[in-house]
Amino acid sequence: MQHERAEQYGRCAVVLDVDLDVPGAAAIFDQALTNGLTAIVAHVWPGDESQRLKNGHDRMKSASHLLDVITERCIEDGQGQLLIPNNQDKTHLSADVANLRDALDQTQRVRHGRDTGTLTKQQVTALLGLDEHVCLRQVSDERRESDWVKNEIRDRYEQRRAADYLELIGQEEVDRRIVLASDHVAAHPDDLVEGKDVVTCPVCNRETLAVTGIDDFGVGYGPGTCLACSYVFSSHAAHEEALSHMLSRHSKD
Numbered sequence: 001m002q003h004e005r006a007e008q009y010g011r012c013a014v015v016l017d018v019d020l021d022v023p024g025a026a027a028i029f030d031q032a033l034t035n036g037l038t039a040i041v042a043h044v045w046p047g048d049e050s051q052r053l054k055n056g057h058d059r060m061k062s063a064s065h066l067l068d069v070i071t072e073r074c075i076e077d078g079q080g081q082l083l084i085p086n087n088q089d090k091t092h093l094s095a096d097v098a099n100l101r102d103a104l105d106q107t108q109r110v111r112h113g114r115d116t117g118t119l120t121k122q123q124v125t126a127l128l129g130l131d132e133h134v135c136l137r138q139v140s141d142e143r144r145e146s147d148w149v150k151n152e153i154r155d156r157y158e159q160r161r162a163a164d165y166l167e168l169i170g171q172e173e174v175d176r177r178i179v180l181a182s183d184h185v186a187a188h189p190d191d192l193v194e195g196k197d198v199v200t201c202p203v204c205n206r207e208t209l210a211v212t213g214i215d216d217f218g219v220g221y222g223p224g225t226c227l228a229c230s231y232v233f234s235s236h237a238a239h240e241e242a243l244s245h246m247l248s249r250h251s252k253d
């Protein structure tokens, strides 16, 4: 699980490093920071990354609680950086906790609105700085240039475009399209998981996404196009949805 967290941190941090203004930047920042801090705290102070609930279950701490753990347990270097133990040989990672907290305050405010351009370069630099920790080490030139990062950024802009389009056409037109979508017949039904020719669209949340293929796991998140908002659900986006579906199902086993 720690490796998946580290990887999530790395992917999200690199997306922001490549494009600071990507649509959804605030949510991506939170995801990167929460996963990165959880991996670090679990590595340095095992058990402190989660809290026990009244019902006896453990829950992962939020990014802001994880920063509290680090603030309590680490000393300052005299220049506003906190020194997090990094390795067996007693080296430390200097973490810019003040900038990370500022960024969190900001991202919490805009999570549900439009959030382009709210993060600063310093905040993303503070996020990338965590990568020096021995349990992360996920940000590399190779990753910056990866197809995954390019496809992820492209999909974020596509989601934004479709959301704008949805606003433009208005509710009445959307309702008309939902009715039409319910009569949709797949052009190549043999290429689909049975009964999955129209599924819920991640942008407009209606059951209007006409599926044109099968995802890598065959769980019904095939790529396609939404008949209401026009969102093009790429093979990359379909793979990611299917993967998170598989992971959440797996964690319940």
Ligand SMILES: [Zn+2]
Residues within 6 Å of the ligand: 201, 202, 203, 204, 205, 206, 208, 226, 227, 228, 229, 230, 231
């Ligand atoms: Zn849609």
